[in-house]
Amino acid sequence: METQSIAVEREKLLDWYRQIVLIRHFEERSLDLYHEKKIGGVYLHLYNGQEATGVGAVAALQPQDHVITAYRDHGIAIAKGVDPKYVMAEMFGKKTGTSGGKGGSMHIASAEHRMWGGYAIVGGHLPLAAGIAIKARYLHLDEVTLCFVGDGASNNGYFHEALNLSAVWNLPVIWLIENNLYGMGTAVERASGQVELHKRAVGYGMEDGGRIDGMDVTVVYDTVKQARDFVIKNGPILIESMTYRYEGHGVSDKIFKERAQEMAKWRDRDPIDVLAGHLKTMFGDDIEHELEQIRLKAEHTVHEAIEFAEQSPAPTYEDLFRNVYVE
Amino acid sequence: MRDALRIALHEEMERDETVFVMGEEVAYWHGTHKVTREFINEYGESRVKDTPISEMAIAGAAVGAAMAGLRPVAEIMTINFAFLAFDAIINHAAKIRYMFDGQFKVPMVVRAATGWGMQATASHSQTPEPIFAHFPGLYVGCPSNARDAKGMLKAAIRDDNPVLFTEVIALYPKPSPVPEDTDFTIPIGKSDLKREGDHVTLVAYGRGVDWALQAADQLEKDGVRAAVVDLRWLRPLDMSIVFESFKQTNRAVVVEESLPHYSFGSEIAAQIQEKMFDYMDAPVKRVSAADVPLPFAHDIELMALPNAQKVVDAVKEIL
Structure with a gap:
């Protein structure tokens, strides 16, 4: 590799490291804040463990591309470029949040980043992804829609209807299943007849993008980058990224801790360690100093985000009635 | 009233290229109720989209397309089948603007035939408009004659909010004078x-x-x-x-x-x-x-x- 391209590669990997570490720290602190009752409500679905999938997939897109996901959305919003302080403020229910405090943890969106939101009805965002992709075909635009899909969502009717429609209309959608092995508490093999979820592509006459290692950001990036070229030319693709969440389905999950052995196995393939391993292999152990700086920076960024959220005002009575309709 | 609706749709598609129709049998069947008769010949498949029998996806994809900047007019063959699309209409179309605090608009129309037919039986003979009207974020309208149908549908398509527009099957054949003005609209929410x-x-x-x-x-x-x-x-x-x-x-x-x-x-x-x-x-x-x-x-x-x-x-x- 030439010096210049090595430097580019180095910066790219460090940027992913930056994002993954930031999301990890953001999620771990969010859980603390929930227990401290600073983040209210009953829902908080954390992304720690799954960061490599979100960061790698989003990094493979062009700025004009669209991202949409379910309720495990904080990490993906941050990966798409949304400032963590606005995400945190949303989770605090503050006026400065991404949704003015009206959406909460499960509804993080940023129109300017083409992050079309987290959606809390399982599978409900899948036809929306198809609809966003209609526009690209309708106006002949070089834009793809990346739709994150939980393994659980692959069993409801929305999955079937949206994937079939996307195949019939050749829509430029990357359907990326994040298979974290459980839909709430129910294991994939207890919920899906075909446990290799990517194989469902065949049933829709759609490109089967295969099953990939979702703990390695470089694998996810390479796969989605190729997929982007494919869907623009040919129509949708279905990819299954194998990953694991380190916390429960949500904060109400009391049974995930029974899976400690399984968890330990996945933690051996932690996205942060896997990427640090790549960096050290390519650039030597000395890079650890830089990684340390990145981790400190992430702590600082999250600290600032929390301060911002704490100091932000709550929405007002006027806000309660605002934006029900376009007036 | 059928012709008034067709003329309204036609005029709006002429006026605005982002307006398109999608639904079951809207293209080559020319619409189950013939409201989109000949549209496929005039506008082609990109603007007159036959869909699979997939009400959840029809309504949901219309939401996505509308958020992205198009103006879909989605036809649900009869309102009875809209129950299958209830989640997309109520949890998404009606709530997205509010849930994301005004970041998106959802300028879509769901058209659906309503009312009792000729012995169409229990699952095909309903007028559940009030159920849909329960939810803030959505507009719900139903014209009683051809003139109103034209003016109301045009207003619905031009509006930036999601609209459920129901059409009484028994009124489709009923004639009444309709203004020829292509900008004739009846404001949403005017009795x-x-x-x-x-x-x-x-x-x-x-x-x-x-x-x-x-x-x-x-x-x-x-x-x-x-x-x-x-x-x-x-x-x-x-x-x-x-x-x-x-x-x-x-x-x-x-x-x-x-x-x-x-x-x-x-x-x-x-x-x-x-x-x-x-x-x-x-x-x-x-x-x-x-x-x-x-x-x-x-x-x-x-x-x-x-x-x-x-x-x-x-x-x-x-x-």
């Missing part, structure tokens, strides 16, 4: 006095307006002058003409094709008693469908449904 009268106020929408007007003709022969107010929109609900009329008549009968529990009639009656109590001379009566799933046998199907005579009888009870 209409269809007939003047100072003895009783009949309040209705859709098919109910027909029954109310027929009843008013009969009542006139007995010297009773009935006003008929067509609300046109269940949401936003414009009660101004109803209240104005009620101040003169002090009596009201609500006519609805749908079921009585938690209904259009319930809402209108509640609003009249809340806001017009000092003017009330009699309880507000409701003429609704019988509280049963609609049967197949024609004899009892007719017994279950409202008609002009039932309206006349209700008026006479409170005069």
